[in-house]
Amino acid sequence: MALPPSVHPGPGDDGDLEAAIRTLLLVMPRAIGRIKRMEVPEELRGMALAPRHLSLLSLLLLDGPMTVRELAERLEVAPATASLLVGELSRKGVLDRREDDGDRRRRIVSVPEGKRPVLERWLSPGARAWRTALAPLAPAERAAVIKAFTAWEAALTAGGED
Numbered sequence: 746m747a748l749p750p751s752v753h754p755g756p757g758d759d760g761d762l763e764a765a766i767r768t769l770l771l772v773m774p775r776a777i778g779r780i781k782r783m784e785v786p787e788e789l790r791g792m793a794l795a796p797r798h799l800s801l802l803s804l805l806l807l808d809g810p811m812t813v814r815e816l817a818e819r820l821e822v823a824p825a826t827a828s829l830l831v832g833e834l835s836r837k838g839v840l841d842r843r844e845d846d847g848d849r850r851r852r853i854v855s856v857p858e859g860k861r862p863v864l865e866r867w868l869s870p871g872a873r874a875w876r877t878a879l880a881p882l883a884p885a886e887r888a889a890v891i892k893a894f895t896a897w898e899a900a901l902t903a904g905g906e907d
Contacts (some may be wrong), residue, residue: 783870788863792837801830802839802856803868810855812845839864 785794794802804819805811811819817827831854834840839860845851856864879887 780871783867786863786867789839789867792839794837794839798830798834798839799868801827801834802864803872805840805854805856806861806865806868807872810853812851812853814851816854 800820801816804816808819813827813831814824816831817824820827831840831842831852835842839856841855841857842852843855845853879890882890
C-alpha cells in the first residue's frame with residue numbers, strides 16, 4: 746500500500762538528528778495550520794470555544810464524567826484553572842455540572858447528551874488521524890512518540906533553547 750507523500754519515510758528516518766528536525770519543522774506547521782482551519786460546527790460557533798477548551802472536552806468525551814480535580818490532574822493544570830474552564834463551558838451550555846451523590850462538596854462534570862454528537866463530529870478527525878498514525882506502531886514506539894511530543898511541548902513552553 747502506498748503512503749501519502751506527507752507520510753513517506755524521508756530525511757531523518759536514518760537516525761540523523763538534524764534531518765529529523767528539518768522534517769518535523771516542515772510537517773508541524775502544516776499540521777497545526779490544518780487544525781486551525783478546522784471549521785467549528787454551526788451549533789458551536791457562537792460559543793467562542795478556544796484551544797484551551799479542546800483538551801478538556803476531549804477528555805470528557807473519551808473518558809466520561811469526572812470531578813474537577815480529576816480533570817485538573819489529567820490536564821496538568823491547577824484545580825482553580827480547571828474550575829474556571831469548567832465554569833466557562835458550563836455557562837455556554839457545553840458542560841453539565843452536578844453534585845456527586847457520594848460527596849456533596851464535589852462536582853461531577855460531563856458533556857450533555859445533546860452536545861455529544863456535535864462535539865464528537867468536530868473532534869473525531871484528530872482522534873482518527875492519531876489512530877491511523879499510532880496503530881501500526883509497537884507499544885514502545887507509541888510511548889516514544891508521546892514522550893517526544895510532550896518533551897517538545899515542554900521545550901516550547903520553557904523557551905526551547907538548544
